[in-house]
Amino acid sequence: xxxxxxxxxxxxxxxxxxxxxxxxxxxxxxxxxxxxxxxxxxxxxxxxxxxxxxxxxxxxxxxxxxxxxxxxxxxxxxxxxxxxxxxxxxxxxxxxxxxxxxxxxxxxxxxxxxxxxxxxxxxxxxxxxxxxxxxxxxxxxxxxxxxxxxxxxxxxxxxxxxxxxxxxxxxxxxxxxxxxxxxxxxxxxxxxxxxxxxxxxxxxxxxxxxxxxxxxxxxxxxxxxxxxxxxxxxxxxxxxxxxxxxxxxxxxxxxxxxxxxxxxxxxxxxxxxxxxxxxxxxxxxxxxxxxxxxxxxxxxxxxxxxxxxxxxxxxxxxxxxxxxxx
Amino acid sequence: xxxxxxxxxxxxxxxxxxxxxxxxxxxxxxxxxxxxxxxxxxxxxxxxxxxxxxxxxxxxxxxxxxxxxxxxxxxxxxxxxxxxxxxxxxxxxxxxxxxxxxxxxxxxxxxxxxxxxxxxxxxxxxxxxxxxxxxxxxxxxxxxxxxxxxxxxxxxxxxxxxxxxxxxxxxxxxxxxxxxxxxxxxxxxxxxxxxxxxxxxxxxxxxxxxxxxxxxxxxxxxxxxxxxxxxxxxxxxxxxxxxxxxxxxxxxxxxxxxxxxxxxxxxxxxxxxxxxxxxxxxxxxxxxxxxxxxxxxxxxxxxxxxxxxxxxxxxxxxxxxxxxxxxxxxxxxxxxxxxxxxxxxxxxxxxxxxxxxxxxxxxxxxxxxxxxxxxxxxxxxxxxxxxxx
Numbered sequence: 001x002x003x004x005x006x007x008x009x010x011x012x013x014x015x016x017x018x019x020x021x022x023x024x025x026x027x028x029x030x031x032x033x034x035x036x037x038x039x040x041x042x043x044x045x046x047x048x049x050x051x052x053x054x055x056x057x058x059x060x061x062x063x064x065x066x067x068x069x070x071x072x073x074x075x076x077x078x079x080x081x082x083x084x085x086x087x088x089x090x091x092x093x094x095x096x097x098x099x100x101x102x103x104x105x106x107x108x109x110x111x112x113x114x115x116x117x118x119x120x121x122x123x124x125x126x127x128x129x130x131x132x133x134x135x136x137x138x139x140x141x142x143x144x145x146x147x148x149x150x151x152x153x154x155x156x157x158x159x160x161x162x163x164x165x166x167x168x169x170x171x172x173x174x175x176x177x178x179x180x181x182x183x184x185x186x187x188x189x190x191x192x193x194x195x196x197x198x199x200x201x202x203x204x205x206x207x208x209x210x211x212x213x214x215x216x217x218x219x220x221x222x223x224x225x226x227x228x229x230x231x232x233x234x235x236x237x238x239x240x241x242x243x244x245x246x247x248x249x250x251x252x253x254x255x256x257x258x259x260x261x262x263x264x265x266x267x268x269x270x271x272x273x274x275x276x277x278x279x280x281x282x283x284x285x286x287x288x289x290x291x292x293x294x295x296x297x298x299x300x301x302x303x304x305x306x307x308x309x310x311x312x313x314x315x316x317x318x319x320x321x322x323x324x325x326x
Numbered sequence: 327x328x329x330x331x332x333x334x335x336x337x338x339x340x341x342x343x344x345x346x347x348x349x350x351x352x353x354x355x356x357x358x359x360x361x362x363x364x365x366x367x368x369x370x371x372x373x374x375x376x377x378x379x380x381x382x383x384x385x386x387x388x389x390x391x392x393x394x395x396x397x398x399x400x401x402x403x404x405x406x407x408x409x410x411x412x413x414x415x416x417x418x419x420x421x422x423x424x425x426x427x428x429x430x431x432x433x434x435x436x437x438x439x440x441x442x443x444x445x446x447x448x449x450x451x452x453x454x455x456x457x458x459x460x461x462x463x464x465x466x467x468x469x470x471x472x473x474x475x476x477x478x479x480x481x482x483x484x485x486x487x488x489x490x491x492x493x494x495x496x497x498x499x500x501x502x503x504x505x506x507x508x509x510x511x512x513x514x515x516x517x518x519x520x521x522x523x524x525x526x527x528x529x530x531x532x533x534x535x536x537x538x539x540x541x542x543x544x545x546x547x548x549x550x551x552x553x554x555x556x557x558x559x560x561x562x563x564x565x566x567x568x569x570x571x572x573x574x575x576x577x578x579x580x581x582x583x584x585x586x587x588x589x590x591x592x593x594x595x596x597x598x599x600x601x602x603x604x605x606x607x608x609x610x611x612x613x614x615x616x617x618x619x620x621x622x623x624x625x626x627x628x629x630x631x632x633x634x635x636x637x638x639x640x641x642x643x644x645x646x647x648x649x650x651x652x653x654x655x656x657x658x659x660x661x662x663x664x665x666x667x668x669x670x671x672x673x674x675x676x677x678x679x680x681x682x683x684x685x686x687x688x689x690x691x692x693x694x695x696x697x698x699x700x701x702x703x704x705x706x707x708x709x710x711x712x713x714x715x
Contacts, residue, residue: 048529052394063537073526075397076536077390077420084387088350088380088394088402089526095349095378095400102399102527125390128383 003044003206011040016071018042018049023062023069028235030199030225030242031058031114034141037202038110039072041209047108048072052086054113054122055079057148057227058141080121083129083138086111090134108213109136116146118222119155119180130189130218133326137212137219140182143227151230155180160277160286160295163230168285173295178302186220187256191326193219195255195264199226200243204253204264211255217326224251232281241279248276249303254310259322261313270307273300328506328573335498338466338505339405339431339491340365342473344375345513348429349400349520352380352388356410357443358495359433363405385410389417389428396426397535399525401477403428407495408435411449415456421488422457422551424535427480427520428488430458431473434596434647435495436682444683445495447595447648450624451656457551459489459558460625462595464581466505468622469493471575474508477517478565484557492624494597496683512572559626579628581620584610585635588617590698591672593661594645595621598679598686602645605691616695621657632664639672641698645691645711647680655708662705675703679711686712 011017018039025032035058042049050073053059059076062069077085090109096102113122118140126138145163146152153163157175160168168174186194193215197205205223212219224245226238233241245251246265250273253265274296277283286292331338339362343351351370353363370379380395382388385406392402406414411432421428437448450460459479463469469491476489493499508516524533539547562579570576583603585591594602599620609616619635621628636642644662646655654662658676665671677694680686690711697703 050398050526050529060538063534065537065539065543068534068537070534071532073529073532074534075394075526077393078416081387081390081417084382084390085394087382087387088352088391088396089398090394091350091378091380091391092395092398092400092402093527095376095395096398096527098376098378099349101349104527104529107527107529124383125387128387131383132381 003041007044008040011043016043018051018070018072019062020069020071022067024064025057025061026229028228028238029057030143030238031141033199034139034223034225035112037205038112038139038209041206042108042110042213045210045213046106047213048104048106049108049110050089052076052082052089052109052111054082054117056114056117058112058114060148079117081125082111082113082117083122083126086136087129087132087134090136111136111138113138113140114148115140115142115144115156116154119182127189130186130192130220133191133217135217137209137221140220140222141225142222143225144179145227145230147227147230156182159299160292161282162285168289173286173289173291183220183222183256189218190259191217191323193255193257195221196251196253197221197223198242198246198251198253199223200239200246201253201265208255230282232284233279241276244271244276244279247271248273249307250276252307252310257321258324259320260317261310263310263314273303328508330504331507332502332504334361334500334502335466335469335493336361336433336500337365338470339473339493340369341507342470343403344369345508345510346401346403346474346477346517347375347514348377348403350378350380350392350395350402352382352391352404354382354385354388354406354410356385356407358435358499359405359407359410361499362431362433385414386417389414389421392428393417393421393424393426396428397424397526399522399527401520403430405431405433407433408437408449412437412452415453418453418458419456420536423547425486425554426488427486429473429476429480429491430488431469431491431493433495433499434492442682445497445647446681446683447492450490450492451648451650453490454625454656457487457555458625459487460492461489462492462622462624463498464597464599464620465498466503467575469498470505470507471569471573471577472622474513474516475565475569475577478568479558479562481520482557482561483523485554485561487554487558492596497597508573516568516572555626562623577622579621579623579631580635581622582635583618583620585617585619587615589615589640590695591617591619591636591639591642592645592691592695593619593621593642593657595624595647595657598645598647601686601688602691605688605695608688609692609695614699627660629664632661633668636665636672637668638670641673641675641701641703643675643677643694643698643703645677645679645694649678649681673701673703674705676708677711678708684712
């Protein structure tokens with residue numbers, strides 16, 4: 001059962017948030033929505049979330065000692081190791097349950113990291129934790145750059161976007177490479193649940209969150225969550241933009257479960273990816289360059305091909321899991 | 327009844343871990359530590375212990391996972407060496423700052439580069455300021471005993487610090503020697519059960535581990551770590567006392583060998599102390615008043631004990647199995663600074679030996695003693711034993 005609006009209103013009315021008010025994230029930031037939806041889903045299903053965070057915006061803004069915005073058990077360790085940290089907590093849980101030192105079968109482990117801590121420096125720890133089969137949900141809030149340190153490029157930054165370590169300049173058009181396809185990398189671990197989500201589709205996210213929580217092993221959700229500041233968009237525009245990301249095939253919504261691919265939203269018509277790009281100030285420098293169209297054409301070709309490939313994967317994997325257990 | 331086992335040092339340490347039966351052990355291989363986690367993994371595989379083993383993908387994740395596990399209330403252990411310790415160094419600091427009582431044997435090995443798999447203490451010295459309690463052990467018996475005592479001191483409520491048990495790579499870890507193993511029940515009772523005050527699994531009382539600690543509190547928290555280290559210094563004699571009751575082996579901050587009337591003293595860590603004791607015996611037979619001091623507790627550094635034992639001696643030679651480039655050798659500089667406050671200062675000599683597993687012979691140690699006996703020591707001169715010049 002996906003949580004109903006009535007359930008969620010109950011939590012809000014009783015001020016029973018796992019991630020409470022008082023954090024210092026920027027106005028318009030999409031990360032707190034992710035934290036709230038993930039933990040509310042867990043709570044509304046009767047689980048007790050234990051949360052781990054990688055160093056990043058969400059972490060430094062929510063736990064400034066002696067304050068904390070977390071009303072559930074919480075651990076932050078370092079930038080690159082939230083998956084390893086939460087895998088240790090999960091191992092402790094198994095051990096202490098086995099040894100009957102604790103008695104609570106409702107605990108669920110949720111690790112949250114940004115794209116820098118997931119696509120790049122934290123990928124090894126994440127891969128290791130998934131391969132070992134720990135029972136946890138990893139949520140990547142993907143704002144496509146190292147935003148906590150001030151808009152540096154990451155393995156998730158799309159081509160042509162302006163960042164401080166690959167700025168759009170007189171010679172170079174910003175980042176030259178396409179985004180790393182992180183969900184495919186995670187799906188490559190096979191014994192895993194993996195999905196994409198966006199902040200404009202909360203119910204889709206919560207349904208996937210439920211699937212992830214109930215999956216008996218590692219699960220991963222990558223949610224496109226804009227940084228309004230470095231995407232150079234108005235404070236109230238983050239959700240609008242992710243809606244457009246889905247409508248332009250920039251960010252298709254799909255999931256992977258033990259080998260089976262499923263596209264979870266299939267718009268009948270798509271808008272050109274240029275429409276999405278033009279809404280983001282991080283591309284305004286690129287648009288002034290003579291090679292802007294070339295880069296956008298490449299991006300258009302890429303998103304079209306990826307979409308076709310997804311549909312094909314869905315078709316050939318239907319009812320054909322490649323693994324029965326983790 | 328305690329039994330005599332003739333095994334490698336790695337096996338001795340693994341037996342201590344088996345008897346402690348931690349809740350979670352993280353395992354990653356690195357020479358010469360690997361056999362410790364291999365033996366332990368076989369105990370898990372054969373159902374001899376019911377520990378949850380986490381076979382991580384790196385030492386960095388080993389320490390990270392143990393932080394998660396320890397914060398969740400588990401009793402945790404791992405083992406490492408050299409580059410493994412260097413890779414986890416970032417997280418080693420975090421473990422101490424979160425006050426998590428993790429226990430980690432370290433099979434001391436040279437820190438690259440160039441790569442070298444043999445014994446020296448450059449790995450332990452890399453993390454000497456990380457806030458861990460550090461024991462140094464001479465042989466199998468001590469490696470086994472100190473691993474057990476480490477659990478006890480780490481979990482004292484006024485301490486709550488992680489502990490490193492250093493043993494010499496290959497020399498101790500792979501050398502076969504006899505040691506006395508206590509009964510399983512005796513060890514189990516000695517270490518007791520670990521009941522942490524704060525746990526991530528106590529969902530009724532949520533805690534936040536690892537917040538952003540800015541300039542308004544960070545300083546105070548580090549001061550608290552220092553207080554914990556002072557408490558460890560105060561609590562250790564009690565742990566030594568309790569351990570003596572179950573084992574008959576009474577340890578102290580310093581192992582003193584023939585120092586009572588000694589005029590010339592050598593200070594050295596770990597297995598080289600065995601060779602040094604042999605040399606002391608030889609020189610004693612020749613009527614030379616020499617003795618040996620082997621610090622078993624390196625952090626908290628037993629400064630007062632060092633001062634007491636060195637006050638009024640003619641000379642002291644300090645042997646380091648690690649370098650501190652551009653500065654005085656690590657153990658030497660600590661000994662030298664300890665002597666600043668004493669009334670009658672001995673003359674001092676600094677000797678580097680055994681780097682990268684270079685063999686240490688009695689003749690080499692004798693050389694250092696002879697310099698002392700001849701009054702040929704220069705406090706500012708770093709000398710080398712067994713180095714081809």
